Amino acid sequence: MRNSFTKILVLALIIAGLGVLSIYSSTFQKEGTQWQEIYKRQILWLAIGLVCFFFISKFNYRKLWDANYFIYALAVFFLLLVFGLGVIRLGAQRWLRIAWFNFQPSEFAKLAMIIFLARYFSRKSTDDTSLLSGKFGIFRGIILPLIFVGLPMFLIIEQPDLGSGLMLMLVFVGLLYLTHVRIKYILGLLAALVLPLPFFWHFLHDYQKQRLLVFLNPNIDPLGAGYTVIQSRIAIGSGGLFGRGWLHGSQSQLYFLPESHTDFIFATFSEQWGFLGSALLVLIYYLIIRQGFVIAQRTQDSFGKLLAYGISLLLALQVFINIAMNMGLAPVVGLPLPLMSYGGSSVLVTFIALGILVNIDRTRNVF
Amino acid sequence: MERKSILNLIVIFMFSALILGLLNLSIFQGGKFRRLSDSNCIRLISQSGSRGNILDRHGEIIAGSKISYDLMILPQDLEHIDQVFVSISRILGVDVKELKVAFKKNFISSSVPVSVATNIKLKDAILLGEHKIDQPSIIVVAKPLRYYPHGALACHLLGYLGEIDRWRLTKLEDYGYKTKDIVGFGGVEEKYDYYLRQEEGGLSVEVNHRGKFMRVLGFQPPRNGKDVTLTLDLKMQKIVEDNLNGKKGSVILMDSSSGEILALANFPNFNPAIFVDQRSKVIARLFNDPDAPFLNRAVGSSYPPASVFKVVLACAGLELKKINLSTSFVCQGSIMVGARKFSCWDVHGAEDIFQAIAHSCDVFFYKTGLLVGAQNIHDYALKLGLGRNMGFELAGETSGFIPSPLWRKINKFQSWFDGDTANLSIGQGDCLVSPLQAANMLAVFANRGYLLTPFVVKAVGGLDFSAKKKLIKVPFKKNTFEVIAQGLGKVVADTQGTGNVLAALPVKVAGKTGTAQVSRGGTHAWFVGFFPEDKPKYVICVFLENGGPGHAASVVAKQIIEALNNQGLI
Numbered sequence: 001m002r003n004s005f006t007k008i009l010v011l012a013l014i015i016a017g018l019g020v021l022s023i024y025s026s027t028f029q030k031e032g033t034q035w036q037e038i039y040k041r042q043i044l045w046l047a048i049g050l051v052c053f054f055f056i057s058k059f060n061y062r063k064l065w066d067a068n069y070f071i072y073a074l075a076v077f078f079l080l081l082v083f084g085l086g087v088i089r090l091g092a093q094r095w096l097r098i099a100w101f102n103f104q105p106s107e108f109a110k111l112a113m114i115i116f117l118a119r120y121f122s123r124k125s126t127d128d129t130s131l132l133s134g135k136f137g138i139f140r141g142i143i144l145p146l147i148f149v150g151l152p153m154f155l156i157i158e159q160p161d162l163g164s165g166l167m168l169m170l171v172f173v174g175l176l177y178l179t180h181v182r183i184k185y186i187l188g189l190l191a192a193l194v195l196p197l198p199f200f201w202h203f204l205h206d207y208q209k210q211r212l213l214v215f216l217n218p219n220i221d222p223l224g225a226g227y228t229v230i231q232s233r234i235a236i237g238s239g240g241l242f243g244r245g246w247l248h249g250s251q252s253q254l255y256f257l258p259e260s261h262t263d264f265i266f267a268t269f270s271e272q273w274g275f276l277g278s279a280l281l282v283l284i285y286y287l288i289i290r291q292g293f294v295i296a297q298r299t300q301d302s303f304g305k306l307l308a309y310g311i312s313l314l315l316a317l318q319v320f321i322n323i324a325m326n327m328g329l330a331p332v333v334g335l336p337l338p339l340m341s342y343g344g345s346s347v348l349v350t351f352i353a354l355g356i357l358v359n360i361d362r363t364r365n366v367f
Numbered sequence: 368m369e370r371k372s373i374l375n376l377i378v379i380f381m382f383s384a385l386i387l388g389l390l391n392l393s394i395f396q397g398g399k400f401r402r403l404s405d406s407n408c409i410r411l412i413s414q415s416g417s418r419g420n421i422l423d424r425h426g427e428i429i430a431g432s433k434i435s436y437d438l439m440i441l442p443q444d445l446e447h448i449d450q451v452f453v454s455i456s457r458i459l460g461v462d463v464k465e466l467k468v469a470f471k472k473n474f475i476s477s478s479v480p481v482s483v484a485t486n487i488k489l490k491d492a493i494l495l496g497e498h499k500i501d502q503p504s505i506i507v508v509a510k511p512l513r514y515y516p517h518g519a520l521a522c523h524l525l526g527y528l529g530e531i532d533r534w535r536l537t538k539l540e541d542y543g544y545k546t547k548d549i550v551g552f553g554g555v556e557e558k559y560d561y562y563l564r565q566e567e568g569g570l571s572v573e574v575n576h577r578g579k580f581m582r583v584l585g586f587q588p589p590r591n592g593k594d595v596t597l598t599l600d601l602k603m604q605k606i607v608e609d610n611l612n613g614k615k616g617s618v619i620l621m622d623s624s625s626g627e628i629l630a631l632a633n634f635p636n637f638n639p640a641i642f643v644d645q646r647s648k649v650i651a652r653l654f655n656d657p658d659a660p661f662l663n664r665a666v667g668s669s670y671p672p673a674s675v676f677k678v679v680l681a682c683a684g685l686e687l688k689k690i691n692l693s694t695s696f697v698c699q700g701s702i703m704v705g706a707r708k709f710s711c712w713d714v715h716g717a718e719d720i721f722q723a724i725a726h727s728c729d730v731f732f733y734k735t736g737l738l739v740g741a742q743n744i745h746d747y748a749l750k751l752g753l754g755r756n757m758g759f760e761l762a763g764e765t766s767g768f769i770p771s772p773l774w775r776k777i778n779k780f781q782s783w784f785d786g787d788t789a790n791l792s793i794g795q796g797d798c799l800v801s802p803l804q805a806a807n808m809l810a811v812f813a814n815r816g817y818l819l820t821p822f823v824v825k826a827v828g829g830l831d832f833s834a835k836k837k838l839i840k841v842p843f844k845k846n847t848f849e850v851i852a853q854g855l856g857k858v859v860a861d862t863q864g865t866g867n868v869l870a871a872l873p874v875k876v877a878g879k880t881g882t883a884q885v886s887r888g889g890t891h892a893w894f895v896g897f898f899p900e901d902k903p904k905y906v907i908c909v910f911l912e913n914g915g916p917g918h919a920a921s922v923v924a925k926q927i928i929e930a931l932n933n934q935g936l937i
Contacts, residue, residue, distance in 0.1 A: 218896045237401070238401040240401060279390075
């Protein structure tokens with residue numbers, strides 16, 4: 001039991017430490033103390049996250065089963081709150097101002113949806129390991145959960161935060177796949193999602209259309225929407241094999257790269273640490289995710305199993321989409337890199353998710 | 368396969384794709400992105416050194432550099448655009464619109480100063496400099512610019528400066544020349560451009576995403592070009608130009624033992640400063656001028672030598688023993704060659720070689736020429752440096768031309784007649800000689816037997832170049848030189864001599880006049896000589912294009928030597 005706890009904790013701390021170094025390097029030269037102190041805030045968030053991690057890892061995850069509807073309602077409530085009185089930043093209404101920090105409910109909603117779906121597809125008794133979903137027809141297997149997921153998803157996309165919305169959908173499809181819902185239902189769902197896309201095009205915001213077009217060819221708008229991708233590719237590419245050294249990349253140090261401490265922190269890191277550093281980082285992420293899969297496979301309890309798969313999948317997708325977007329292989333959607341990007345909500349939620357993961361493994365051994 | 372294994376594989380595949388993408392960006396395309404990254408944040412600000420000076424033999428500046436002031440504006444510090452431009456326009460007296468147009472045209476990036484006005488007055492530069500306190504965007508830059516303290520003086524030897532043209536660029540690219548470089552055209556400026564040209568230095572600075580200056584990455588100090596010292600004597604050159612002024616032609620004053628050119632002037636001439644100020648209308652007018660003011664007549668243009676050529680005949684006759692000191696021919700004013708009558712310009716009676724040279728008797732030399740033969744005349748002319756390149760260092764030297772029966776046969780399919788020999792004997796016909804060749808030929812008699820290589824560059828960057836010039840011993844009998852030198856002395860000393868006008872000088876001069884008949888326009892006037900007669904030090908050649916009889920050239924020569932003597936230069 002010590003094993004997975006230590007492994008995940010060490011790997012997460014390495015990533016978080018590299019994240020703090022990168023945040024420091026991209027902001028220490030900026031004018032204004034609130035910029036120069038930003039890495040301290042991140043350390044504070046990490047400390048809070050660690051406390052949560054230790055606490056949650058002691059807290060029996062089975063209690064989430066009972067709290068599940070409450071968690072779901074809370075997530076939807078927060079999202080509605082954002083809709084009403086959220087803070088508008090960078091043209092989007094994604095944050096709630098609570099005391100001295102801004103909270104991003106969509107981060108929390110992702111985890112809440114995973115808990116909800118894991119509960120939905122599994123039985124209460126820990127002794128009965130079989131899944132319900134195999135017997136589910138199309139209504140209980142697809143349509144009902146889609147309605148439950150669709151509500152928060154709609155609220156998130158309307159913020160607008162296309163990235164987090166799509167993330168929810170991908171995790172949903174992934175969990176459907178794992179819960180033995182019949183393949184033809186899943187394919188039907190995908191077809192129903194993809195086919196009306198040209199129709200949905202009209203409902204996308206102009207900036208979202210622009211981003212998708214720019215993803216296809218960043219050079220159509222080199223100073224506008226394509227600027228970030230171009231600069232981020234330059235940052236990653238100019239790092240070469242060994243990188244330009246900590247505090248030495250011109251792209252991030254001289255602010256050619258926008259969002260260098262949040263969504264594009266991978267490019268900042270890659271410029272300074274080169275191919276070797278960033279390949280190692282990707283590997284560490286993979287090791288955490290792999291640990292999640294291992295925990296999921298070891299767990300007999302179907303709720304725990306699905307929960308562990310869901311958390312691992314969420315982490316894998318976030319990491320993949322964020323890094324791919326940094327390299328210009330995916331459209332620019334506002335997704336942070338878990339544990340690295342500056343941002344309290346993301347750090348906190350990721351540590352809570354990892355805490356649940358560790359707890360699943362620990363509780364399993366108790367049985 | 369189980370669904371979870373498939374999912375596991377999908378995740379592995381996703382992360383491998385990330386690694387491959389990284390490999391592609393930072394390893395395979397790393398070099399390209401590194402360059403893009405550098406071009407994002409590195410800017411070069413160039414600083415130019417000054418071009419080397421061109422000096423006379425005593426170190427006086429003929430072409431130097433002066434500081435010119437340019438007004439630049441640094442866009443990143445520019446606040447209240449209108450206010451700044453209004454105050455600038457008040458000082459310079461230039462319209463605000465013009466300033467704004469220049470600013471827009473030259474704008475590169477916010478960290479690179481933009482040139483708004485060039486070549487402004489020192490007084491304005493100081494006034495603008497004072498404005499820098501409240502307008503930090505104003506920068507006054509001092510930049511060296513070519514400066515000619517004596518105007519058009521020696522312009523044909525100097526050449527002028529201009530932006531490099533395509534033809535020169537293709538040839539010189541390998542030597543570090545770039546487009547928009549200022550290079551020499553013609554004369555010393557072109558020939559020694561590689562030494563004269565300055566090396567550009569500059570700052571490389573790092574800027575941030577707004578183009579704002581961050582720090583200096585490196586600095587290379589600009590290097591000034593090397594100075595070129597000419598053999599010219601500024602004072603002599605001035606005297607020569609003053610006396611030639613207004614008469615089309617050229618004057619050469621050369622050291623008779625070394626080949627150093629002390630003065631060389633042509634008229635019409637030009638002021639090379641017009642190329643610095645870029646007064647394009649004046650330049651265009653000069654280029655279209657039928658009198659060819661850019662032509663270095665002394666070196667690059669050849670004319671019938673007329674009576675000056677008789678020196679060659681005298682040499683050939685004496686060397687081939689066709690005539691000797693006791694030979695005399697009777698001049699009755701004309702002679703029949705074949706069926707054609709060749710006349711002399713006067714009736715001289717019996718003349719020996721000394722008198723024939725002094726009086727420039729045509730009949731004597733017709734007869735000598737017929738005795739010697741055309742091919743021999745040609746050969747002796749070449750021995751005295753005519754009809755071929757002297758190896759003068761500046762570009763554009765002409766070789767002149769001496770006809771011969773063989774040439775006539777090969778190129779014109781015509782036979783050579785005695786009449787042609789007679790014509791050649793008095794330097795007419797197809798025979799052509801440049802003023803510098805004529806001067807160089809006379810130097811052989813002044814120094815008694817050495818054919819020189821005339822040159823104008825004494826030293827480059829302090830390194831002496833003059834020692835390398837070759838001397839060719841002319842294989843004539845010593846007596847021949849003495850006889851001809853004596854004859855040349857009589858041209859001036861004899862009361863009937865064609866150059867008798869020079870006898871009034873306190874310095875004894877020897878020389879030969881010439882009056883060349885040309886198909887169009889008046890005759891060309893020649894005077895080629897050396898002085899002092901007993902111990903020759905200088906060779907002078909005065910050539911006036913369509914300038915009348917040889918007497919006219921003699922008068923100019925007299926005025927020049929008189930002025931040189933009065934100023935104690937000889």
